[in-house]
Amino acid sequence: MKLKDEDKYNRLIKAAIDLLAEAGLANFSTTKVAKRAGIPQSNVYIYFENKQALLAAVFQVTVHEQSLAVVKGIDDEAPMTRQLVASIQTLYRFARAQPATVAALQVLLDDVQLKHQLHVKVDDEANQRIQAMLRAGREQQVLRTTDVNFLRYFLSRPVFHYAAGVQQQLYPDTPDALADLTKMIMGAVLQPAVYQTWLINLA
Amino acid sequence: MKLKDEDKYNRLIKAAIDLLAEAGLANFSTTKVAKRAGIPQSNVYIYFENKQALLAAVFQVTVHEQSLAVVKGIDDEAPMTRQLVASIQTLYRFARAQPATVAALQVLLDDVQLKHQLHVKVDDEANQRIQAMLRAGREQQVLRTTDVNFLRYFLSRPVFHYAAGVQQQLYPDTPDALADLTKMIMGAVLQPAVYQTWLINLA
Numbered sequence: 119m120k121l122k123d124e125d126k127y128n129r130l131i132k133a134a135i136d137l138l139a140e141a142g143l144a145n146f147s148t149t150k151v152a153k154r155a156g157i158p159q160s161n162v163y164i165y166f167e168n169k170q171a172l173l174a175a176v177f178q179v180t181v182h183e184q185s186l187a188v189v190k191g192i193d194d195e196a197p198m199t200r201q202l203v204a205s206i207q208t209l210y211r212f213a214r215a216q217p218a219t220v221a222a223l224q225v226l227l228d229d230v231q232l233k234h235q236l237h238v239k240v241d242d243e244a245n246q247r248i249q250a251m252l253r254a255g256r257e258q259q260v261l262r263t264t265d266v267n268f269l270r271y272f273l274s275r276p277v278f279h280y281a282a283g284v285q286q287q288l289y290p291d292t293p294d295a296l297a298d299l300t301k302m303i304m305g306a307v308l309q310p311a312v313y314q315t316w317l318i319n320l321a
Numbered sequence: 322m323k324l325k326d327e328d329k330y331n332r333l334i335k336a337a338i339d340l341l342a343e344a345g346l347a348n349f350s351t352t353k354v355a356k357r358a359g360i361p362q363s364n365v366y367i368y369f370e371n372k373q374a375l376l377a378a379v380f381q382v383t384v385h386e387q388s389l390a391v392v393k394g395i396d397d398e399a400p401m402t403r404q405l406v407a408s409i410q411t412l413y414r415f416a417r418a419q420p421a422t423v424a425a426l427q428v429l430l431d432d433v434q435l436k437h438q439l440h441v442k443v444d445d446e447a448n449q450r451i452q453a454m455l456r457a458g459r460e461q462q463v464l465r466t467t468d469v470n471f472l473r474y475f476l477s478r479p480v481f482h483y484a485a486g487v488q489q490q491l492y493p494d495t496p497d498a499l500a501d502l503t504k505m506i507m508g509a510v511l512q513p514a515v516y517q518t519w520l521i522n523l524a
Contacts, residue, residue, distance in 0.1 A: 140434075141434060142347075142432045142434055142435075143345060143346060143347040144345075144346040144347050144349065144432070144434075145434075146347065224431060225431070225432075228427060228428070229345045229347070229428075231343075231344060231345055231347075231348075232345075262501065262504075262505065264498075264501055264502075264505070265486075265491075265492055267486075268483065268486070268492060271479065271482055272479065272505065272509075275478070275479075275482070276474070276475065276478075276509075279471075279474055279478070280471065283468075283470075283471070288468075288470070289468055289471060295467075298465065298467055299467075301465075302465065302467070302475065302510070305508035305509045305510075305511070305513065305516065306475075306479075306505040306506065306508045306509040307505070307508075310504075310508065310516070310520050313513070314517060317513050
């Protein structure tokens with residue numbers, strides 16, 4: 119892609135994210151995205167075959183951005199529990215800093231029809247890095263031996279929910295509240311004995 | 322409402338639930354709901370002022386039905402941890418038995434625009450009963466002292482997610498898996514010392 123084209127592509131993705139975050143899927147259309155991006159609608163189809171292709175691209179971008187933020191916050195050499203805490207807290211800061219990205223991602227993940235059609239690119243290294251951390255955590259008997267996707271659900275969705283609640287002033291945004299959220303998620307995903315030891319070392 | 326009217330009202334609600342569960346909000350319209358219910362569209366407006374009013378009614382019905390199922394599964398006299406386990410497992414069975422109701426409820430809860438407009442009826446006794454159980458659990462220092470709504474989030478949304486995953490054959494539907502799901506949620510919502518004691522008593 120030429121630089122100019124890449125700029126248009128990125129503007130369309132950004133406009134799509136903002137529109138999804140504000141108005142959900144019910145009001146989503148390529149017409150509105152084009153208008154918001156300041157690009158003629160006929161041009162949209164140069165970059166995306168149809169609305170479905172645009173949504174698929176938004177899904178890949180939002181998954182990638184949140185994975186990248188988490189990966190940057192993790193020290194590969196640190197003990198597994200510290201990596202998990204870092205992943206929760208980095209994700210929280212990402213969700214607070216990029217509420218539209220997280221809201222759009224959730225809209226896509228929650229849609230009953232889309233969730234069967236959307237797939238993360240297999241070459242998304244940041245995403246793979248997180249999946250690898252979770253598999254390692256299971257192998258080390260730090261994480262519970264449940265499905266890796268279910269572990270990831272627990273490590274991300276309550277964080278998104280809490281961050282959205284903070285934005286709506288339903289939940290407090292204090293260091294204590296973040297510590298509490300972290301403990302709740304660790305209580306869910308850790309092996310009970312590891313959770314107990316982790317709590318003792320915290321105190 | 323006359324009996325005949327009540328039947329039409331219920332058919333419209335049911336059609337709306339099924340439509341939301343199948344196709345999400347993006348494809349939701351009173352036209353489609355009327356067609357699905359086998360009722361002329363002009364009649365829809367006798368029962369619901371507009372699409373928004375219909376969605377608000379669907380929200381109240383779905384919240385009420387899931388609350389009612391949970392309340393039926395809870396023994397008021399039982400220890401708090403037993404009540405919490407019963408609420409998780411009853412909700413799981415409800416989500417498996419009524420996937421459309423749960424899917425519709427989630428679509429409504431997750432929509433970025435609707436969630437500010439939808440409210441549970443203050444006189445929904447089943448819903449109030451659950452809120453009261455959670456407040457009692459906090460006062461008894463069984464549950465963590467976080468926001469009651471956040472506790473309820475943890476006690477319900479992972480259950481819905483897991484049940485939907487089972488329906489899509491992503492997660493196993495075994496007694497062990499349900500026991501694991503229960504432990505994860507209890508690990509998140511219980512005070513750590515209570516969680517530890519509860520686990521010991523389970524073994």
